Amino acid sequence: MPAASLHVTPLNSVHRALGARMVDFGGWDMPVQYSGIVDEHHAVRKAAGLFDVSHMGEIEIRGPEAERLVNYVATNDASRLRDGQAQYSALLYDHGGFVDDILVHRVRADEFFLCVNASNQAKDFAHLREHNRFDAEVIFASERYAQLALQGPRALEILQTLTPVELNAVRYYWFTDGEVCGAPARIARTGYTGEDGFELYVAPGEAERLWREMLAAGAPHGIKPAGLGARNTLRLEAKMALYGHEIDATITPWEAGLGWIVKLDKGDFVGRQALVKQQEAGVARQLVGFAMVGRGVGRDGYEVLCDGKSAGWVTSGSPSPTLNRNIGLCYLPVELATVGRTLQILVRHQPVEAVTVPTPFYKRPR
């Protein structure tokens, strides 16, 4: 049984019955692994993995000025979206630091659906409400949705056996409302693994049945239930940011290499002024990929040295199951943030050699 203070998803007892190792993840009792991180990681890269990501938050924005509100609080340009299209974006503070990174879905002109990080959902909701000076309604919808992520090269084949929706027609970063196993589902071709795949938003009461049916349908294809451990190694290889690691209130999109989700030309938005100022002054630090040369893993929070001097810190680091070497991301002063630079990472007080490398570490074959 999970500790009483922890939040649980509708699949909690299913994970426990599968023998998952459960951890406290930002106040949620979540599966970190089932068969093992490396095994699950390879399943997602080569076949398919099924993740319970019901801890993620959902916020709906409705009303005639829904788009204006979204465009005022988020960095990317929501006016470029068409019905059924999704977009990676960010909520910023006035000073340009991240409130959260989010997925914006345009359901229709007067309805947007945001998927936000679990541990940030209350903060995000308050932030949206605070800046809502538009004719729009901000609705906290997390308890109405469970979320399952089916990821991997076989994801489409597996899901197609369970839905009448023509999945090939749902392009990357588009979504459609349909049915999966007869249950209403928002089917989005998005993910956090660097693979093709789908994220399904369904009623909490349907989550267990869908989970079981997807695992059964995927069995001939080599599907495996996958936990947050594999989700982390997969997203790191694909260089996708994790809130609290690569991004937080002290980091701006320029520094995090997320300038591509900032559209300065779209009009005013929260944080824009600070971003313009920083762009004019020039950024001082930048997120860089590294690979370990010496023996060791440069992990989150470890100090990074360059020529013996403190230069930055590791935001995420792990053995990479796909590349079979130890990789990570770190912040470095911009003048040191070039590929091929030798670094030392303090691994439990011992300097271990690393080298900066191009990112993403992994890109799926298309």
Added chain:
Amino acid sequence: MSNYPDTYRYTKEHEWVSVEGDLGTVGLTFHAQQELGDIVYVDLPKLGLQVEQGKALGSVESVKAVSDIYAPVSGEVAEINDALTSAPEKLNEDPHGAAWLVKLKLANPGEVQNLMTAAEYQTYIGAES
């Protein structure tokens, strides 16, 4: 579930020791490797090092985290399991057997009595999880 040999003694930090004469073979428990997950490095002490019961003996690193290994008993490192350096994953496969970590020449054989029996250890990890 794994078998916890009755002839071994166990620590709260999830090491085991098996004593034969004045030599104690030390390893990590099945439960420990399961908690750690896929193990990628095992760091063992140098031969001849004197270690004290409860003090750091080395470390083990998985995909997810690094964790210290503590000496279940005091003694001198008499042998180390070199095979783990090149094949750390053995620790996931056979933690109570082939993947032992070190052998200690016991400084104080009586210390073993401070440790848990297999039954006590299984109760302990049952309560912990």
